[in-house]
Amino acid sequence: MSRRGRQLLQVAPFQGELTSSWLARMSDTCGLHIQDLVRAALADAQPAQVTGAPQPGREVFFNRPARAAVCHFTAMPDQRLGALLPSFAGGHELLDDGFERALAAWYTPRLPWVSACSRCDSSTARASASVMMYPGSDRHICRRHRRWLLAAPGRCPTIALAQLPEVVAAHAGHMALTRTVPQAPAMVAFGAAVVWSWQVQGWALEPVWARRISVLAGQLDCSSTVVAAHPLIPYPETVAVARLLGAPAWRRHLVSTAAVHGLRTARQELYEALARCTDRPWLADWLAAGTRLRHPAAPHPDPLEHWLACLLGTTAWDGGPALPLWDLPDSIRWPGHYGVRSSCLTEVRSREITDQARHLALTGGWHP
Ligand SMILES: [Zn+2]
Incomplete structure (x- = not known):
């Protein structure tokens, strides 16, 4: 040879x-x-x-x-x-x-791609040229080095997660979901749509996302408006919602509650479960109020109402056709374009914000 x-x-x-x-x-x-x-x-x-x-x-x-x-x-x-x-x-x-x-x-x-974690492999193969990987549904975090992987050709930019342990913990749950449920990517996409419907409604008093934004902006040395639209910010809630909605036993319980006590009770139980899994005790009341008075910026139809209607109208929980439950209408999908999300969340319609985000490799990479 x-x-x-x-x-x-x-x-x-x-x-x-x-x-x-x-x-x-x-x-x-x-x-x-x-x-x-x-x-x-x-x-x-x-x-x-x-x-x-x-x-x-x-x-x-x-x-x-x-x-x-x-x-x-x-x-x-x-x-x-x-x-x-x-x-x-x-x-x-x-x-x-x-x-x-x-x-x-x-x-x-x-497909979305990320730059591989350069710290993971010191072999000459990786040292000579940065490696670009498809993260699939859940390989966008290096668990060994606790880093969120970003996408930049020729570079290996990452977000350190030492100050964001909840993101690493959520990733473990995300991987468990991927391992056990074939529809996990669709469930996470649905979780992202639900959480996005909350994000666009302000949550002005929400300190958890504000802290994550502050950590990220500090690490990347940029303003909070530049990082606000990154998928890392709502990631723990996205995974928590996906895991709740994706749990077959919980769906069976919700269907039987609706059959016995009616839709209103089932909806309230769903809101309370969402409050528990996202660790926001006020969320159940906020969601209940939201069904009575919807915010003008909220997506139409509401993703949770859409999901509930699909669940109660199908037998997906007992082995029936599962796809319709996780089929997301385009109108309620998590917006894939960074600039669109950024302008919804920060009320700053500036190309400069997106350009800065792109420069920091925030606009590409994994997304739900
Ligand atoms: Zn690594």
């Missing part, structure tokens, strides 16, 4: 790594530009075509003949690469799999 061949074999992908990140580490080892490495990988599969150019934060996708060429070039089986690299096996809808020409293209990743 040639010296370069042996070098390539030493650069194994990490579990969940972006294909472009793996190839970037490989090109570092070989001393080749990454685009030249992609072309070299496809050299035996002529005709071949590479569209677009590598840019920070981009992913490289291959069609079927190109994937076969990459496997041959790196001497790694397709199954192994597919298992380790989330973007490798699926190709891309813009790349024709049935075409005999080997096609590679650079696009924006279809």
Whole structure:
């Protein structure tokens, strides 16, 4: 085997790594530009075509003949690469799999990604080039170093969680949910929508989020308006709500309460359970008042009312069709755009705030 061949074999992908990140580490080892490495990988599969150019934060996708060429070039089986690299096996809808020409293209990743924790691995592989990973549903926190991982190409920015132990504790609950329930990502997305519906209504006297915002702003040396929209701020409540709504025994109890005592009693029990799980004793009364007098900024329909209606109208809790319960209408989803969230939470409609957040790597990365 040639010296370069042996070098390539030493650069194994990490579990969940972006294909472009793996190839970037490989090109570092070989001393080749990454685009030249992609072309070299496809050299035996002529005709071949590479569209677009590598840019920070981009992913490289291959069609079927190109994937076969990459496997041959790196001497790694397709199954192994597919298992380790989330973007490798699926190709891309813009790349024709049935075409005999080997096609590679650079696009924006279809999934959120983060920079891997650089403290976790002191190997030369990671020291030479920062590793970009798909965090999946719950790998956005390094538990070993208690860090929230952010996304910035070529850097490894993180948020230290030493002063935010509740975030680390919530992450343990999040991982337990992911391990045990297939719909965990949808449940967390629902929890985020519920908590977002509370966030946009101000909670002016809410000290817990204010403290988290202050810790984060202090750590990143920026104003509180820049960090207010980051998913870390409501994360513990998001997970707590997801775990409550996702618990089958609790859902069975709620359904039977509604059947025996009526919707009003079931709703009050739900509010009280939410108050307990989020550790806010006042929340039950606040939610009850909210159903009587809805804030103009509150999402329509209210996520909790939507969930309750779905629960009482389906048999999802006893093995029936589960999807409708966790199907979120677009109108009540957690807004994916940082600027949209920021303007709702801080009443500052400023591109400068989003630009600062982007500079601090707060606008990308994991989201519910
Ligand atoms: Zn780490």
